[in-house]
Amino acid sequence: MLADAIRSETYRLLQNRTAVFWSVFFVPFIALALSIAGAFLIKTKAEQLAGELPPGLATSGPLDLGVAFANNAGGLANPGILAFLLIGAATLYAGDYRWETWRLISARNTRPVLMLGKVGVMKILALAAMLVFLLTSSIADIARGLIFDRPFTFSVGISQAADFGLLFVLSFVRVMQFLMISLLAAVFTRSLLAALFIPLVVGVAQFFLGEAAPALGLGPDDWSAQLLMPGLAFDTLKTLIKGGMEASTLPDGVMIKALVSLALWTLVPLGAAIAWFTRQDLSKE
Amino acid sequence: MTAVIETTGLTKTYGAVRALDGLSLSIPRGGIYGVLGPNGAGKSTLFRILLGLIRPTGGEVRVLGQHAGDPAVMRRIGSMIETPRFPPYMTARQVLQWLALAHGSKDAAIDAWLDRVGLTEAANRRVRGFSVGMLQRLGVAAALMTKPDLVILDEPTSGMDPPGIQEMRALIRSLADDDGVTIILASHQLLEVQRVCDRVAIFNRGKLAAEGKVSELTAAGERLRLSATPLARIMGVLGDKATLDGDAVLAAVPRAEGPALLRALIEQGVDIDEARWVGADLESVFMAETGPARTPAQVREALHAG
Incomplete structure (x- = not known):
């Protein structure tokens, strides 16, 4: 039954090429183009100004693509990916309210399964967007290396592989967290625009809360800080995965708090959306 | 004679409004059953309850022997409630493919159904350009292609031209006669109902005003x-x-x-x-059971009072 829901939602989403383009392809390719253009610009300007590249860029040291890929995996939950994935999420989650098509499919499966089917397809879409972004950011790394004449190395150790895997999973959870807020907004308001903008508003609010946190006396080891700001929880876990000096400064027990925060911000909106949808009057679309 | 629908004391209220008021009805298996009534009589509310879209406030309802909304039962029902809507970016063929996948149906015979409802030529057109009549046809195909035991159609010929109405009537009749599907349909086109239905129920203010074979009801007059x-x-x-x-x-x-x-x-x-x-036509029976149309003076009076 869940397979039917995922199959049909995937089929429908693939017919909506506009939503797929904006959700999956726009940000990675724009980022790639800007990155390459920026590298060319910097090189040209630097050569014009001083005949040399700025410190840091002019390094003759090799570019370790293994490390670069792991870092890219940690940057997949960026605002560009999140914002444009919401186009697909809003279409998928609120489309049946927008086009009054719930009554066509609600008779063909149970409501929780229909909702989980949508979430399943959104996971696939998010993974696709992340993988495309990973690919284009890796291409951008290679292109920048070529532009700045840096030699390449590719260190593939257990440590890099583990970092890459953990950072990728962490970014995926962070992306899904936003998409679950979109789901709840879609089901609760029945509005495509709300599904698109409410997660953005929540994200912006959390950003400003994070900026104000020190003034409010909230430290990273506070339960309230971790629970109110899943972005902080995400950054905490990212730091712990990367290790090093910064990780060693984090207080003990903060990992559990961050994990609980991420889990709550993902599962609570999902559970609330399913519970609300199960009792929703679908004749009022 | 087994019943596909059994309701006992079925009630649905929206605030102070009683859309269904203790409705007890038994719809037999087989044939075409018409549900008639003026606007607000409770027809659409009944259909929405049968399809699990809304829950009743009180009473009992069984569909194909099970509780309304039971997923196993829902998969045996095809339905079209009011003018159907579809994702506008999809073609007619894609819509049916999507719904067949949602149903888990591997052999939906999509082209055959497009042909049966007269949409073969429009199969690859996006539905955003479809007329109301074409949407109705596509909705009927969507309701029928999974070979349901029970089909619920709300105004299936609304927006169709006369040849389309005739084709739809023939299609509905053949489904009942040749495929053994039980069809429940609501329509305001009483002549159509009289022509195509075997039995009818007339609703008025959420209650059952009359029920029986069309020939029996009209024979009284x-x-x-x-x-x-x-x-x-x-x-x-x-x-x-x-x-x-x-x-x-x-x-x-x-x-x-x-x-x-x-x-x-x-x-x-x-x-x-x-x-x-x-015989008396169904319209006279309908008017007798639901009350005469209000005069303009009565309408004005009601507006002033309300």
């Missing part, structure tokens, strides 16, 4: 139509049982008294050109 001369003599024999209908007379007598009446008229020297029984 059956009249003997006499084309004969002189009319004055016929009127004299029949008295207040006669009403003029153009050049003819309608005699309100039971069918059993027909032969005796004809003999009496002939004995009185009446020259009879034609005598035939005419």
